[in-house]
Amino acid sequence: MHLxxxxxxxxxxxxxxxxxxxxxxxxxxxxxxxxxxAGVIVGPYTPTGLTVSDLPxxxxxxxxxxxxxxxxxxxxxxxxxxxxVGKVGAGTALxxxxxxxxxxxxxxxxxxxxxxxxxxxxxxxxxxxxxxIIKAFDELGVKTKYFAEIVFGVLIxxxxxxxxxxxxxxxxxxxxxxxxxxLVWTTLKLVLIVGSxxxxxxxxxxxFLKYTAKFANRETLTILSVALCLMLxxxxxxxxxxxxxxAFIMGSILAETSESHRIESLIQPLKDLFGAVFFVSVGxxxxxxxxxxxxxxxxxxxxxxxxxxxxxSCMGALIAGQPLKRAVQIGMSLAQIGEFSFIIATLGITLGxxxxxxxxxxxxxxxxxxxxxxxxxxxSEAFSEVLAKVIPESLGRRLGKNAGEAAQLGPWEVHTTRxxxxxxxxxxxxxxxxxxxxxxxxLNIVAIQRGxxxxxxxxxxxxLLPMDELLVIGSDDQIDRFRALAETPxxxxxxxxxxxxxxxxxxxxxxxxxxxGKTIQTAGLRENLSGLVVGLERxxxxxxxxxxxxxxxxxxxxxxxxxx
Numbered sequence: 001m002h003l004x005x006x007x008x009x010x011x012x013x014x015x016x017x018x019x020x021x022x023x024x025x026x027x028x029x030x031x032x033x034x035x036x037x038a039g040v041i042v043g044p045y046t047p048t049g050l051t052v053s054d055l056p057x058x059x060x061x062x063x064x065x066x067x068x069x070x071x072x073x074x075x076x077x078x079x080x081x082x083x084x085v086g087k088v089g090a091g092t093a094l095x096x097x098x099x100x101x102x103x104x105x106x107x108x109x110x111x112x113x114x115x116x117x118x119x120x121x122x123x124x125x126x127x128x129x130x131x132x133i134i135k136a137f138d139e140l141g142v143k144t145k146y147f148a149e150i151v152f153g154v155l156i157x158x159x160x161x162x163x164x165x166x167x168x169x170x171x172x173x174x175x176x177x178x179x180x181x182x183l184v185w186t187t188l189k190l191v192l193i194v195g196s197x198x199x200x201x202x203x204x205x206x207x208f209l210k211y212t213a214k215f216a217n218r219e220t221l222t223i224l225s226v227a228l229c230l231m232l233x234x235x236x237x238x239x240x241x242x243x244x245x246x247a248f249i250m251g252s253i254l255a256e257t258s259e260s261h262r263i264e265s266l267i268q269p270l271k272d273l274f275g276a277v278f279f280v281s282v283g284x285x286x287x288x289x290x291x292x293x294x295x296x297x298x299x300x301x302x303x304x305x306x307x308x309x310x311x312x313s314c315m316g317a318l319i320a321g322q323p324l325k326r327a328v329q330i331g332m333s334l335a336q337i338g339e340f341s342f343i344i345a346t347l348g349i350t351l352g353x354x355x356x357x358x359x360x361x362x363x364x365x366x367x368x369x370x371x372x373x374x375x376x377x378x379x380s381e382a383f384s385e386v387l388a389k390v391i392p393e394s395l396g397r398r399l400g401k402n403a404g405e406a407a408q409l410g411p412w413e414v415h416t417t418r419x420x421x422x423x424x425x426x427x428x429x430x431x432x433x434x435x436x437x438x439x440x441x442x443l444n445i446v447a448i449q450r451g452x453x454x455x456x457x458x459x460x461x462x463x464l465l466p467m468d469e470l471l472v473i474g475s476d477d478q479i480d481r482f483r484a485l486a487e488t489p490x491x492x493x494x495x496x497x498x499x500x501x502x503x504x505x506x507x508x509x510x511x512x513x514x515x516x517g518k519t520i521q522t523a524g525l526r527e528n529l530s531g532l533v534v535g536l537e538r539x540x541x542x543x544x545x546x547x548x549x550x551x552x553x554x555x556x557x558x559x560x561x562x563x564x
Contacts, residue, residue: 009052010061013280016041016050030374032135032279036367039283046288058281063243065278066339068271069131070244071229073152074251075264076143076418089153092316092330096154097161099312100126107304111297116172117355120348123169124362125305127162129338129370130155130244131278136333136374144417144483145476147329150317154334159245162340163190169347193239194249197232201253209257222266225254242340261420261449261469279370282338286367290360297361302368306376309335324391328384332376336369337362416446416473419482423466424489433460441482443474504534507558516556521548531562 020041021034042050052058101122108118133151137143205228216224229250236246254263291298314331322330345362348354421428427435437445448455448462449469455462464470470486472479507529509516515523525533536546537557552558 005053006057009054009058010277012042012050012052013038013058013277017276017280030136030371031139032132032374033371035276035279036283036286036370039280040286040288041283042280043284043286045286052284055284058277058284061274062278062281065271065274065276065281066131066244067229067233067247067274068267069134069275069278070247071251072264072267072271073130073134074248074253075255075260075267076251084149086153086157088150088317088320088322090157091320092150092313093154093157093161095316095319096309096312096334097126097158097165099315100308101165103304103308103312107301107308111300114355116348116353117358119172120169120344120354120358121301123165123344124341124358125301125309125337126165127158127337127340127344128155128309128334129336129340129366130159131275132336132338132370132373133333135275135279136377139374140377141483142377144419144479145329146415147326147333147476149415149417150322150326151330151333154313154330156248159242159248159340160190160194162344163241163245166344166347169344170351189239190241194241194245197235197246197249198253201232201249202256205253206257209254209259218262218266221259221262225263225267226270228254242343244339258454262451282363282367282370285363287360287363290357291364294357294361294364297357298364298368301361302365305337305365305369306335306372310376324388325381325384328387329377329380332380332383333373335376336373337366338370341366414473414475414478416471417479419470419472419479419486421464421466421468421470422487422489425466425486427464427486428466428468429463431461431463432458435464437482441474441478443472443478443482445470445472447471501564502531502561503564505531505560505562507560509552509554509556509558511554513552513554515552516554517551519549519551520546523552525558525560529560529562531560533558533560535559 017035017038020038021031024031024034024037040046041048042052044051044055101119104122104125105118108121109115113121133155137148137151142148209224212220212224229247232250233243233246236249237243254260257263310328310331312331313334314327317327317330318324341362342359345354345359349356349359432445437443445458446456447470448458448464449471450465472482474482515525520533520536525531534545535558536543536550537559538553538555
């Protein structure tokens with residue numbers, strides 16, 4: 001029987017990725033690194049005998065990975081949250097993009113490149129990778145920190161700015177002036193179209209989903225959610241916007257509905273599967289031979305990217321009023337390039353205005369900065385503490401003053417975030433009063449979402465149940481301490497026997513049995529057999545759910561539901 005090549009390729013990609021990422025986890029290395037290494041192994045440039053045969057299909061799966069990653073981000077990052085960090089995000093993103101275009105141009109001139117090569121290099125380096133940052137935040141468990149919210153805001157603004165940047169680069173590549181009516185019209189159209197999506201989405205989608213949720217089971221809700229996501233993706237690409245932007249907007253719209261928690265859990269497997277393929281596809285684009293040919297340019301641009309993007313983003317956050325520690329965390333989180341950089345490099349090659357080596361260098365720099373991203377995020381807090389000790393005290397006081405003035409709604413550095421109670425959490429089953437949440441952790445549980453029901457505000461006697469979604473308010477440290485209990489299993493996992501292995505089993509009481517002469521209740525059957533007595537046969541007599549006071553006799557047959 002003939003098996004399609006796509007299935008063979010997918011089996012190879014996932015198999016190699018599973019092995020390599022397992023090794024990475026054992027060595028305490030980022031999972032993203034494992035995916036990239038797996039991509040190099042199965043890629044077309046490495047003769048390992050495991051090369052995939054259908055690259056176009058892999059690119060399609062990778063595009064789905066970007067779509068589901070951005071859809072999931074939207075489900076966690078509501079429009080209201082975007083507005084809350086919008087000022088800081090917009091300021092940081094705009095300053096970073098402008099500085100990186102200028103610095104990238106200067107770096108290209110330093111290497112003796114042509115003017116258009118330099119301009120496109122600036123554009124390539126100006127846009128950070130949303131998918132890589134989402135994955136790194138997920139792995140490191142920092143998505144609930146306030147700096148992560150600001151980073152997400154920066155990324156969304158960057159995605160919008162990138163659309164305008166493509167227009168400018170296309171115009172310049174065609175020999176026209178960069179600032180013309182076309183750019184103004186594109187900007188106006190972007191605001192009107194994206195704004196209409198949000199407006200229509202918030203008016204129509206919640207009501208529609210609330211109506212359909214009454215009849216939709218798990219399967220139907222999954223199909224409906226994915227359909228809505230892909231429909232807006234199609235609309236976005238029709239207007240020549242990125243698929244990622246459409247996916248994020250639909251996720252953000254659905255995040256405002258009562259079914260957002262269910263949808264998020266249903267989309268998680270799709271995000272994990274196709275997201276893995278996306279990161280493997282990044283590794284597949286790396287040509288080891290190109291590293292040898294252009295190693296000086298790749299090394300220089302990689303180091304330059306990390307330093308320049310960290311500094312420019314940090315400066316943007318500081319000017320927007322963020323304290324030094326948070327600004328450094330934001331800057332070091334954004335120090336990479338990714339999927340949009342490939343689009344810009346491809347545009348230049350398609351227009352025939354840049355050198356062919358630019359795409360090769362872009363891929364290599366993307367892989368290197370992707371590898372570095374989790375480490376930069378992990379050590380950003382420690383680096384900010386070192387930096388705080390070496391900068392002049394007067395400058396430190398000024399930065400602190402600016403941060404205080406800008407944070408009128410959060411003078412105590414607190415923010416809200418969502419936590420989902422693990423089904424085996426030690427917190428599950430206890431009341432808010434029992435946990436002494438405010439006294440022990442210093443935070444407050446503002447609301448509880450339990451399916452479609454929202455408890456607002458929860459009383460002290462409210463019991464927390466597995467898979468509850470909690471809206472809490474507190475500082476990063478307070479939230480981290482509570483999250484360590486809420487989102488992780490307690491370790492009391494039982495005997496590990498799946499419920500599916502339990503079955504109805506027959507127990508014959510022979511002469512000398514320890515149970516003979518005792519009642520069902522006092523014989524200890526429940527404890528000894530780890531099961532429940534549901535039937536008793538005595539001669540021709542049979543009884544279902546026998547009386548616990550029944551005295552057991554020789555020859556009785558007990559029917560017990562128990563494990564293997």
